[in-house]
Amino acid sequence: MGTVRMTQGMMTRQAQTGLQSGLNRLAKVQEQLSTGRVINRPSDDPTGATSAMRIRASVANQKQYVRNANDGLGWLNQADSTLSSVTDQVRRAYEVALQGANSGSLGPQAREALATEIDQIRSGLVSTANSAYLNRPVFGGVTQGDIAYAADPVTGVVTYQPAPVASAGVLRAVSDRATVRVDIEGPAVFGADGDSVFDHLAALSTALRANDGTGINTAIAALDTDRERVTYAQADIGARTKRVEQARDAASDAELRLTSSLSEVENTDLVKASVDLQLQEVAYQAALSATSRVIQPSLLDFLR
Amino acid sequence: MAGTFASINSALTAMRYQQVALDVASTNVANVSTDGYVRRRVVGQTLGAASAPAVWSRSTETSSGVQATRVDRMTDLLLDSRVRREHGRQSYLDSMAAALSRVETGLAEPGSSGVAAALADFRSTLADLGNAPGSDAARSQALSAAATVVDAINLQSAHLSDEASDQRSHLLTSVVEINSVASELASTNRTIAAALGGGSDTTTLMDERDALALRLAELTGAKASVQGDGSMYVELNGQPLVSGYNAARLTVTGGVAADGSATGGPVTFALDPDTTGATTALTGTFGGDLGATVDVLDNALPSYIAGLTSVARDLADHVNAQHALGFDASGAPGGKLFDYDPADVLGTLKVAITDGSKLAVSAIAGGGRDGNNATALATAVDVDDQYQRLVNGFGSSVASARQLAKNQQALTDQVDSAREQMAGVSLDEETVNMITAQRAYEAAARVMTTLDSVLDTLINRTGLVR
Numbered sequence: 001m002g003t004v005r006m007t008q009g010m011m012t013r014q015a016q017t018g019l020q021s022g023l024n025r026l027a028k029v030q031e032q033l034s035t036g037r038v039i040n041r042p043s044d045d046p047t048g049a050t051s052a053m054r055i056r057a058s059v060a061n062q063k064q065y066v067r068n069a070n071d072g073l074g075w076l077n078q079a080d081s082t083l084s085s086v087t088d089q090v091r092r093a094y095e096v097a098l099q100g101a102n103s104g105s106l107g108p109q110a111r112e113a114l115a116t117e118i119d120q121i122r123s124g125l126v127s128t129a130n131s132a133y134l135n136r137p138v139f140g141g142v143t144q145g146d147i148a149y150a151a152d153p154v155t156g157v158v159t160y161q162p163a164p165v166a167s168a169g170v171l172r173a174v175s176d177r178a179t180v181r182v183d184i185e186g187p188a189v190f191g192a193d194g195d196s197v198f199d200h201l202a203a204l205s206t207a208l209r210a211n212d213g214t215g216i217n218t219a220i221a222a223l224d225t226d227r228e229r230v231t232y233a234q235a236d237i238g239a240r241t242k243r244v245e246q247a248r249d250a251a252s253d254a255e256l257r258l259t260s261s262l263s264e265v266e267n268t269d270l271v272k273a274s275v276d277l278q279l280q281e282v283a284y285q286a287a288l289s290a291t292s293r294v295i296q297p298s299l300l301d302f303l304r
Numbered sequence: 305m306a307g308t309f310a311s312i313n314s315a316l317t318a319m320r321y322q323q324v325a326l327d328v329a330s331t332n333v334a335n336v337s338t339d340g341y342v343r344r345r346v347v348g349q350t351l352g353a354a355s356a357p358a359v360w361s362r363s364t365e366t367s368s369g370v371q372a373t374r375v376d377r378m379t380d381l382l383l384d385s386r387v388r389r390e391h392g393r394q395s396y397l398d399s400m401a402a403a404l405s406r407v408e409t410g411l412a413e414p415g416s417s418g419v420a421a422a423l424a425d426f427r428s429t430l431a432d433l434g435n436a437p438g439s440d441a442a443r444s445q446a447l448s449a450a451a452t453v454v455d456a457i458n459l460q461s462a463h464l465s466d467e468a469s470d471q472r473s474h475l476l477t478s479v480v481e482i483n484s485v486a487s488e489l490a491s492t493n494r495t496i497a498a499a500l501g502g503g504s505d506t507t508t509l510m511d512e513r514d515a516l517a518l519r520l521a522e523l524t525g526a527k528a529s530v531q532g533d534g535s536m537y538v539e540l541n542g543q544p545l546v547s548g549y550n551a552a553r554l555t556v557t558g559g560v561a562a563d564g565s566a567t568g569g570p571v572t573f574a575l576d577p578d579t580t581g582a583t584t585a586l587t588g589t590f591g592g593d594l595g596a597t598v599d600v601l602d603n604a605l606p607s608y609i610a611g612l613t614s615v616a617r618d619l620a621d622h623v624n625a626q627h628a629l630g631f632d633a634s635g636a637p638g639g640k641l642f643d644y645d646p647a648d649v650l651g652t653l654k655v656a657i658t659d660g661s662k663l664a665v666s667a668i669a670g671g672g673r674d675g676n677n678a679t680a681l682a683t684a685v686d687v688d689d690q691y692q693r694l695v696n697g698f699g700s701s702v703a704s705a706r707q708l709a710k711n712q713q714a715l716t717d718q719v720d721s722a723r724e725q726m727a728g729v730s731l732d733e734e735t736v737n738m739i740t741a742q743r744a745y746e747a748a749a750r751v752m753t754t755l756d757s758v759l760d761t762l763i764n765r766t767g768l769v770r
Contacts (some may be wrong), residue, residue, distance in 0.1 A: 002371060004725060005724070005725045005726075005730065006725075006730065007724060007728035007730040007731075007733075008336060008726055008728075008729070008730060008731050009337065009728040010721055010724045010725065010728055011731065012337075013720075013721075013724070014721075017717065039414060039698065040372070040697050041405075041409065041411075041413075041701020041702075042408060042411070042413060042414070042696055042698065042700075042702070043405070043408055043699045043701075043702035043703040044699075045704065046696050046699040046700040046703055047696075049413070049414055049695070049696055049699055050692055050696045053413065053420050053688075053692045053695070053696070054416045054692065056421070057412065057423075057425065057589065057688050059419065060424035060425075060427070060428055061427075063428070064427070064428045064431045064432075066426075067431070067432065067435070068431060068434075071435040071436075121338065134436070135438070136438065136673060142666075142668060142672040142673050142674035143672060143673065144672050144673055163673060164657075164670075165670070166668070167667075167668050167672070167674055168676060169674075170674075170675075171676055171679065171681055172435065173431070173434075175681075179679075205643060217378055252639070264627050266414065266450050275677075279359050298731050298732060298737070299731070299732040299734070299735045300731070300735060303735070304737070
């Protein structure tokens, strides 16, 4: 038999299968358009889903790096502005000391006035040294206390408060591999206890009052060293700020780039999907109209 | 020389035969959309003259009419057995794809509410806590993010065990259906034998028999073959399930308890009793819906659960190990952050800490406002890769199951359409048959009228002269 024997049942079933698969394709495009995503479950595209999940994790990481860097920049900026003020105060103390070194031309009252200014500068420095970022002293390392430096109420000696611990300091992870220290501990700025800027200022004030020329000169030399140390610390903070800023920019760039590739992998190409929808609609309507014509006629229509 | 009334008799047989043909056509039309109906065709045979009327005699009769010798079912045993085989495969792949798709929907990946998102969120709250180690809010946020991770893993494992329990109860109902279909088939075998013996029409019984065998193939992938006596022999994994008038009873012997709970271990079956009354254990893999259910229960679900268990265990172990290296707000070394029972990780995974101050955020003994251990904890949440592999491996298996089902559908459609070509009712054809029969009936009636008038001439007019 050369021809295929067709029956109404076969045609009905073919029509149903055709309509069903047309409707399925239409539903698929509709899902992509309404959810805005081409990958709605892993099986839609296992490879794409893997990339999507990886990219999602990377985006979250980069976001976190940006947050870490912003927090670190807060610490560094606070330290930087505090160090500027420390520099100013130390420089002023240095000038006062130079003035006091001209011992021959100054009377006791003038020296007392200079000593008083040094005392004020010293107490100002103590409060600057205790300046805080988010309730934590910026020069206090990881101390639990609220202050970095305190003056002894009796002797007036200023000492560094945090107990010495083996700490890496306050660290912020700013990229996959880079971790930057965002604090600077008091002794690195003000000098170790016993040889700190506070001790030098106290000695200077005593020397001024006692008109001790040698003492004043020793203090001048010490203050010069202190000034250099502060400047060095500020340069260090500046360098770290730059590093964190670069890392933050890199992380936010990466976040942007990754988000756009995530969208490329995962999101529906609206133009393509709309064209697809149109195409599938036309195909479905064509199938409907073909079906309506095919399943109606039979021999019975032509017999009387 | 034919008898006077022989032609009347011939016309009568023609009328009878055409009536049967009309009858068959009307049955075909009536069953045009009946599932499993095979179109019938009446087979006629010319009634010949007696070949040896008597000793020393000779017949001069010509043929004398027609009779309907039998009604054929337009079917092909080979095609039927192919249909059964492909339907068995189709039903296996369909059930498999459907079950896997259901599980996949429960994974909620990729998305913003699944385990992957919870892990990312947990990591980011830990890093935030590292930035603000003194903040109670950051501590409680990290704890609630840890609880979210546990919830997400628990939700997924609940989906998996729900699916497993659905599949187990589906297995039990399937077994009941298989047994009832098998015993129905055995009793149909018996009825067919009786009907054949009595000489009555067996076509309807055979439709029923084939439909039952097809159903058995869909349910179990069993092989069936028609025996010489018209009975259907069904073989399940090399053992007879239906043989002659006897049906074996399929019973679950392991893996699933009678109440649908899991008993551990793979699902096993036996024929108890088998067709001879003894007990036979069944080995090998099953096809059809039953095979898919067993496969999902024995392989797909356990392997995903094992993967998820390993993700949960690694997460808890890695985080706990790092947590133990740190110190909490009071300066004490960190305890366990996650807790689980190794015997049932997914069922018992929980956050062991309820007080945020117990989070070992500091890397320095004695506490202090150090957040470096929290940052290290964020790095210790490193199961993302493992989880992605798990999910996407599962996604691939769903995609491939769906693709296989689709490919198989093409093959199944092809054999179905070959069978339909053979067995399906065409209304046009039946209309033509009907009209042919109608015309033939009319012609036979006309023959009878003609004979009547001939006889009228013979009886009433012969010898009369006007």
